[in-house]
Structure formats: structure tokens, C-alpha cells
Amino acid sequence: MEGQQGINNPKTVQALILTGFGINCEEEFAAAYRLAGAEATIVHLNEVMHGHVSIHDYDILNFPGGFSFGDDLGSGVVLANKLRHRKNAAGRTLLDDIKQFIANGKFVMGICNGFQVLVKLGLLPNLSGNVTPEVTLTHNASGRYEDRWVRLKVNPKSNSPFLKGIDSMEVPVRHGEGRLIIKGEETLAEIEARGLNCLAYTDYDGSPTDVYPHNPNGADLNCAGLTDTTGQVFGLMPHPEAFLSLYNHPDWARRKRQNPGLSEEGDGLKLFRNIVEHVHSQRATAATQQEAHQFSS
């Protein structure tokens, strides 16, 4: 909450990170963006709901992990509900604003509970385009919450700028309800065909697997993350924001012994660098186009 200073430098990429009501990974989320060169602003959800902060002033809207509203009705359900139904003074829901935000070419990221919110809201995978839930995330097959490190493989078919140039990564999962269930063969086939299942749990050899504990929850398609069809909306169960430094990894000490020159950056940071660079280049392109437009007029 101390990050609540508003935007300092509009030229830097702006990440808005929501918090409050049981969200609890906002600080490392903000740290990730700052390390990636963006400006990160943490705001309480009610500041957005009450219209004190506009998401449209930002480039990337972020839903962190945690237990929003205690997850008592199923993870992410109450928050998704609030975004869909609660209207502000002007009669708009926050979901109305988020749809507009995406239509404007901006980016939305959800991690863990944030991913659950995007799924329960229907923003992921949103094959139909009308934001209704098509898949769900539910109790792990093991029936238990678990904190353990997993390996992920990036689906080469994914078009999402978040994942550009990444083949695989190690990250921790920390959830009890991360098992993706896809309703119906058609939905499943379409998700696969369009490469929306952007991340898969893999074994030590890098092959997608349904074997516990490599696949910690028994997800359909061994899927750890999804994007929407535009690639602008991205959500995943594991926590890339928990692997910003080498020293987060359980095997850091041995790896450093083996390779003293090892980078001190964690795998997770790459995702954030990707999206920040992407927004930068988008802006540069837009500026060039605008310039070109000025010349031609």
C-alpha cells in the first residue's frame, strides 16, 4: 500500500496492481515490474471500484495471488462476482472497464488467485468473446494445498507477448485449487488448436506430464496457464513473481557452487521484462506511426 503514490513518470510502462480483501502477493508483483523497468502502483480494489483510480491510466492490469475474500465460495468467485455485478456511481461495472481496456490493446495478467478470478469471470480463455466461464479451476486432485517447485514448458503455438522467447522455466506453485477442468471436448480442442494452453507442467525431461508431483494438481492438458485469443490476457497458477532472484530457488546454493558466474536473476523475471519491453516497443511503433502520419499530412 505504500506504493500508492500515483504515476510519477508517464513515459515508463505503467503496471497497476490490485490489492485488498485478502489478496496477498501484491508486493512481489510490484517488485517484479520495478525490476523489469516499469512503474508499479499498488491500489486497493475499492479505489478502483469507487472510481478514485482509473485502470485506463495504466498499461497492464494485474490480479495478484492470495485468498480474495477468503476463497470461501471457491477460489476467486466472490471477487469475480464483484467485478461483474457491482456498479459504480455511473452505473458501470469494473468488468465493463476491463473489456474496454482489452479492446484498447492493453494487457491483463493474473497469477494464482488472480488467474482464478480471470477464469471465473470468463476472461480466460474467452473463446466465445462474450466473457462467460468456459473452464474452471478447482481442488487439486491430491485434495490438498501444496507449495512446491515445478517445471513449465511454454507452448510454442502461444502468441502471447508475455511468453516470447521463453521455452521453459522453474517456478513454485502454492495453491489448493489449481486443477484446470475444461468443459467439453470442443472447448478443449479449440484451446489446444489455438495454443491458448500456453504453459504445461513437465517432468525432469521437459515433457508435459500428468504424473504427480511434477503435475501438482492433475490439470486437464497438464495446463498451468492460459491466454485469451488475443494473447493480451494471461493467467497462470504458478508464481513467477516468487522467482525474481536466483536465491528464491531451493537449489540455489548448489547451482551457484557449480557455476559461480550464474546470473542472480530468477526465471520468473523474464515474463515481466517481456511484457514491459513489448509495451515499450508498441509505444515506439505507435510514435513512429504518428510521426509518419504527421509527415504525410
Place this chain on the structure above:
Amino acid sequence: MDSTQRTIQLLLKPGQHDGEGQRVAEAASRHLGLTTGRVQSTALYTVRYPVSDTQLRDFATHCLQDPVLHDVALDEFRHGAEYKSYILVAKLPGVTDDEGISAQNALGDFLNEPLDTHTQHIFSKRLYFLEHELPESSLRRLAEDLLGNKMINRFEVGPIAQIRDYTPRPGGGAESITDTVRLVGLSDEELVKLSKDNLYALNLEEMRAVRDHYTSIADERQAAGLPQDPTDCELEIVAQTWSEHCKHKEFSAVIKYRDADTGEEFEVDSLFKTYIKNATSEVDRQLRANGNDWLIKVFSDNAGAVRINPESLFVWKVETHNSPSAIDPYGGAITGILGNNRDPLATGIGGAKLLFNTNVLCFGNPEFNGTLLSNQLHPRRIFEGVRKGIEDGGNKSGVPTVNGAIVFDDRYAGKPLVYCGTGAVMPMQLAGLDSWEKKIDAHDRIIMAGGRVGKDGIHGATFSSIELDETSPATAVQIGSPITQKLAMDFLILATRRGLIKCSTDNGAGGLSSSIGELATISGGAVVELEKVPLKYPGLRPWEIFVSESQERFSLAVEPSKMAELLALGQEMEVELTDIGYFTSDGYLDVRFDGAPVAHLDMHFLHDGVPRKVLEAEWTKPTAQEPALPADLDYTDVLSRLLGSLNICSRESVIRQYDHEVKGRTIIKPLMGATGQAPQDAAVVRFNFESWEGVAVSNGILPRFGDLDAYDMSAGAFDEAVRQIVAVGGKLPNLSYGDGNFWSVNDNFCVPDSVYDPTTNPDGKHKLAKLVRMCQALRDATAAYCIPLTSGKDSMKNDFKADGVKISVPPTVLYSMTAKIEDVRRTITSDFKQADDVVYLLGETYDELGGSEFYQLFGELGANVPKVRFEEAKSLYTLMGQANDQGLIQSCHDLSDGGLAVALAEATFGYDFGAEVELPVGLPVPVQLFSESHSRFVATVAPEDVLAFEQHFGTRATRLGVVTQNQQLTVRHNGQTVISASTAALRHEWTNGPVNRIIGFGQHAEAQ
């Protein structure tokens, strides 16, 4: 079905896996021997709010139903035709129902209108269907043992054709009645009976002191228009304030100590003052003399505080929550965690940011298969409930549980010990003021923030100060709501940084009575207007409102000019704030309800009027002897059995259900290495993302050594915690001028009733002597290492009595330590890093197998309890800090349970290395392998550093051998191979030990 009451049922769609139902069926068969057939689990929401049929259906389908998973049934209990029996699990009136409240929130959002939050409109329940037709007694047993707890749940069971619903109706007519209690003229017997009947937990002398006080102020009270006898509320306040839990009467008592063996006698004028407070003052003097002035606040607030750097403070508190955990393990543990979180949160001005949790648990044998006493819960059930409470309490608050310990001993089967610790960081300055100071002036407003007040937790403070028996009250049980507390925590952080709060304290044991009673000592009095306190439901008497321990509440002192801004922030963040009175300086705690007096107490009498106890202690050394074990032991087999034993085996199934890395700052987690299965000694957490400064966290607890000598047990536990921090690269404090290397320690004593009584507690003097010796060791240890205590707690009546049997915990002390780490990147983990690294033993082994896990395998205790040699230990720890500065140590694991052999095995678990080790000549092989002598480590060193390492450590290091690539642990002695084991096999034994078996590690495949 009640016509104003609607029901929504969620059922899994056909084909969706019902994991919960399956687990219930499996557990019924495994733990209770009941064959249920298939079990179907469903969720019920009872809506007691006017909604139309369409609204009900739309709410159910849009807000509660997961369209992929669930079918919805409205106003019916739908089930498959194959089911014959049902079990309904509802909550008793007034029990926290977070799920119901969440549904209520969702309904408000859905209807887009604010719901009256003073009433519970939605109640959550579970309804289970069982394929087999079971008799009601079996269904009830299944319900009580597996699905809930009769202290907090209401169960309905029976044949499926006759489903009975139950929805709690809390409250029942407000009664703002304040009674007086006749004291003047009561006989001694009547005073004792009054105390017992009302659960005051005051002894005769204390009751007399209260009576005499009221006799002496009769005129004064009459003149003020007050009744001569105390009001019910006044007596409750006195009982709570004078409770052992709050006043630590035994730690403040005069103790006459006698050593029966030597005849030596002395008198201790307060254990706390003599061995804890004075010892810390002496440490502080030495620290300051050497330019180390980081000790900021000790013993005088909710948590102790030390300075990290010029900008920030580290705040650290560990407490126990034993009695509630014995009755309701889940509720007891979650309340323990959340309550302990509130201590650092409400230190000084308040608003510290929580950094980590740690917890230490002591249970009876979870595989106990004897007969339980009345109201005694099975140790396995206590274990599972406590574990779940810690999971929810930590995970849902977003606080990583970075390490801990579980100790098993049959004597914890009555009362378990549940220690919860929390570290936090606070800015040195908040809105320009010293953050650690508590300042209050007359006229400052008293604000209650957070949850509401109900009948839960009434008498918690007094109840935890007595032994448990069959009649222990249900109202003492509370369930925490992590989400409510998280909201209050977020609010507190922001409000303190904006300078809106003058100081804060938590409402824990004793509720408002305790929090306001204590804050009022700062200004010199307070007026409380109880009618303003928001209630969960009507029907509480004024005294109940004042002493209720309903959770997630803080009391704040706020300047009148800041009120408007504070209330606006509370509204924005949806945290309920209520102005319930103001501070005064007239020397009285003045409690009113609608203007009528409820309590009017002289603060001096309240806080200083408790009579001092005089207790007797007598020490006799227990007779003990070393056992004769077979000479031809197979040490490979012994090692294997040790690794699979209850106190040594892997805790992975427990650890992984705690989030140990939320916040992204945990550097050394409980399990590390490529396998994620190498156990570590201390946790290391960095403070933020901008610097590499961090803190190491450890716990030392060794109750079984206390059976031989309580002094050595306490000294050993202290050393264990110190050496765990040294193992990860922590340095002792005060080694050089102004090194700023803070240490902060919490001591937590949990002992059985140690007050002598010829009939009820004949060995009370001996138990008290053990406590004195534990304290003496503590004093010696703090002095030797120059490590200060900053806070602590004592729990004095850890006995469980039922059916004429008493189960008492062994005298137990936990030392929970934290120390500054300058650069977390230079810390050391316990696992071997590379083949050909050279393995050393640091420190000296003695013939000290007494109380060891090795002897335990053979059912023996032995006699030679390990002793701490403080001077030698300190010099070794100092050498280690220097060696680490030079980067000479690649891995380091402290030696504890199971000695050298177990430490060597564990160090291979991170990457399936092996080791070839040659034991030196000298001590017998079993002593070298399994002695638990203190202050020792296994360390590895890169071949190129061997020379420098050996020069640095001299005789303190014994070269044992090398790390190998071949997954084989070989130990030789005198040319003989004494251990030869596959490290994979050893890891398998350790991983598949009783803890992971009981907590059901890795059932993924079965659940498919």
C-alpha cells in the same frame, strides 16, 4: 422447511470427481472401521433474506454455482437414489461462518445493494450422503470424529428419508443486566466455590484480597452511588487481569528452593526478574558498552523490538495456544496464529508488516491405539486439526510459514503444545514519531477495529490458566477469520503511516478488558461505553461484551482531531471502526452501559493488588544409569530405523501444505536442494527487494533431556537454536564494536502444574525445581553468548485430567531465535554441494547418549545427558563466522536428533550424493555415530580451501572423509565398515516415515 428460509444446494455434476466424499469414505474406513459405501458431499446455503424465486435462482447460478462443476438444487435436498443415510454439519450459534458471510457479500454485490451487516443472512453447511444404511450412533461418531467438532458444530444424522435441517439462531433478546456478586461476609469455602463456579481461576488468597479491597472501599463506593459488592463485570475484569495467563503469578512468585542432595537452599525473588529480565539487562549493558545499541524494546509491549538499520525495526513474538488446541485443534491453532500475528502488528504505534510465521508443535503419538479418556481427542486428530489451522491461518493471511518443528512424546497426548511465532518489520519512524513508543493522553478516543463481539472465547484467559478436565467450557473455543484480520491488517498499515493512530494493541486473551485495561495504564484511566460495541448478535450481558475474546480485533487510541480521516479510511477499506469511549487520567477504569455503571475499578488495585505467591521447590537428581546394549548392532539398520522414527522422519507432507515463500523473500526454506528434500537448520528471509539484508530464524526444543536434568535440557535447547543460526551463516552478536548484528530471542515455558499440593500435586515441588533449573540455564546461556531475550511467555498448567487420570506434559521450554544476516547470498544450506568436497566434523563429541533418539529406539533413557560447554561453543561459533566471511564453508548441518549419522545422511538428501567417512579412533562407535552432544556441525569444504580451513579451525575440526557421486554412505572405523547404505534407500526410509504416512503424503494417484 421454514417459509422465510430458502435453501441452495450445490452438487457436483455427474462425472465430476468428488474428492471430499472419497476422502470421507476412506477416513471412515481407515480410522473408524466404518464401511460407508460411496459418500457424496454437497454444499448448502440457507438464505434468511427476502429474495424472489428469480433472485434466488439467479444468485445461485451466477454467484455460487461453478457452471463447469455444479448442479444447483433449490429448496430441496437432492441426492442420488443409491444413498441411504445422511449427515448434516451445521455451525452452532455464534460460531464464525466465513463461508456464509462471503455468500452474503456476494448476494449484496449481486443485488447491487448494501445488506445489513449486523445480521447473518446466509448460513453455510455441508450435507453428506452415504450409500450404506448406518445406525445413528455410527453416523454421529463419523460426524464428530471426522467431519466436525461438537464444540462448534451441530450434527443431524439419520436415514435419508428423514433429513432434518438445522440453522443456528444466535442470540435471544438483549439483556443489559449488570448483577452484583456478594463477597463481603463470605466464608473461605464460599469464596473458593464462587471462584470455581464462575471460572475466575483465583485462589483463596486472591479471593480474600478482592473481598478485603471491597470491604475497605465500602464508604467510597456508597458515596459514588455504587453498590458495595462488586459487579459481575468488576469481578470478571479482576479475574482476567489477575489470571496466570496475564499476570504470570508463578513467574513472579517468591520461590524457596532446596537441593535435597546437597542441602543447598536459596530464595528466588521472581523467576522472571531474576533469570530473564535482569539477565537481559546485563546483556544490554555489555552490548551498549561495545557500541551495539540495537536493543530497542524488551518485555514491555506485545512484542520485542530490535533495530535492523537506521530506518527499520524487527519485531518478534512467539506464544502458545495449548488449551484451546486440545479442545478444538483447528480453531485453537488458527486462533493462535492470528492472535500471535496481532502482537507484532500492535506493537508501539502499530502497523508492522508481517514477514514470516514459524511454529513448533508437540503432540502425543499419532499412532496411539489405546483407549482415550473422556473428552480427550486422539493425537492424530489433534495433529491434523492443528496442521490445518496453521495452514489456513498462515496461508490465508499471506504470511509465509518459514520453518518449525514437531516433537512427539506420549505426555503431550492430553494437552498438545502449539507455539506460534511471527516476525515483522516496522519503520523506525511513523509520521515523524518513534514507532515503538505507546503514547496516550486523556481525551484520546478508544476505537475498536476489526471483527465484532460474540460469546466466543469468554473466559479464555482464565480458562487457559487452569488444567483441562471433562467439563471445560465450549464458550472458550473460538474460530479465527483470517480474511477479517487481513482487512484489519491492511488498514492498520496504511492508517499508521498516515499518522492517524496514536497507538494500538490487540484484543487477545481477556478481550477489551485486557486491551483497554492495559492501554489505560498509560493515560491513567478510561471510560468505556459498552452499548456502542458492535455485536455479532444480540443477547450478551455487559460483562460478556467486555471480556469476550472474539477474534480479529484491535483497540486503537486516536486523537479526536484525527477521527474523521480515520473513519473515512476505515469505510474505504471496509474495516469496521467503532468509537467506544475515551481515555482519562483519573485513575479509574470506568465501564458503562447506556450511562449506567457496569464497572468502576481503581487501576492501582487492578494492576498491583494481586497477592504475591510463595512457592516451594525441591530438587533431587533422578537416578539413572547407562543401559547395556548388544555389542553386535548393525549400525546401517540402526541408522535406517532412526531415519524412519517419529521424531526424525520427514515432515514434508506437513511443510508443503504451508506456504513458505509468499512475499518472495524466503531464501532458506525448510526443505532445499534439487530434490526439495534436504532438511535445513534455520530459515533465512530477506527483508525487502532493495537490499540483501535478512534474518535467520530458528527454534530449540529438547524436552526429553529434561527427564535427566532440566538445566541441561534448557541449556541444550538454547544452544540448539543458536547453532542452527550459526549453521546457516549467522554470526554471534557483539563480536566487534558496533557490528549491529542483532539477535532477538523469545522464551516460552510450558510446564505441568508446579504448585505443590499434598493430595492433588504431590510432586509439585520437584516440578517447580525443574522450572527453576530451566531458568538458571537460560540466564547462563544469555550471559555466555551475549544474546538478549526480547519477549516470552509462560504457560503453567499443561495438565489434562479425566476419569481420575492426569496426563501432564514434560516441562518444556522453547527458545525461538532470530538474528540479522548481513547478506543473504552468503548463507549456507545443509546439503552437500559437490563430489570431492571434504567432510569435517566441527566441535567435540562426548560420551553423551543419555536421552538420545538412539537409546529411544531401544526403549532406554540412559544417564549421560548432553551438556553445553558455553565457552568452547562460543569460540567455535566465532570461528565459523570468520570462516564464512572467507567463503570457506560449502555446506553446514547442525548435529541434533540422531547425532552424526543422521546429519550425514540428511546432508546427502539434496542431490543424492554419497559420502565416504572414516571415524577417528577414540570413543566407541555408537557414541561417535549417535551421541547428541551439543555445539557440533557437519561441514563440507572445497578441496582448494582445505588448507585454509584446517589452519583456521585447528583442533576444532575433525576431517571425516569426502562427498562422493555414488549415492552410497560408507562409514568406517578402525578399518571396519560400520555403515554402508544407499543414500536413496535412506532417503526413502526418511520420506516414508510415520508423519508422511499419517498426513497422507502423495495420494495423487489414488485420488484420480
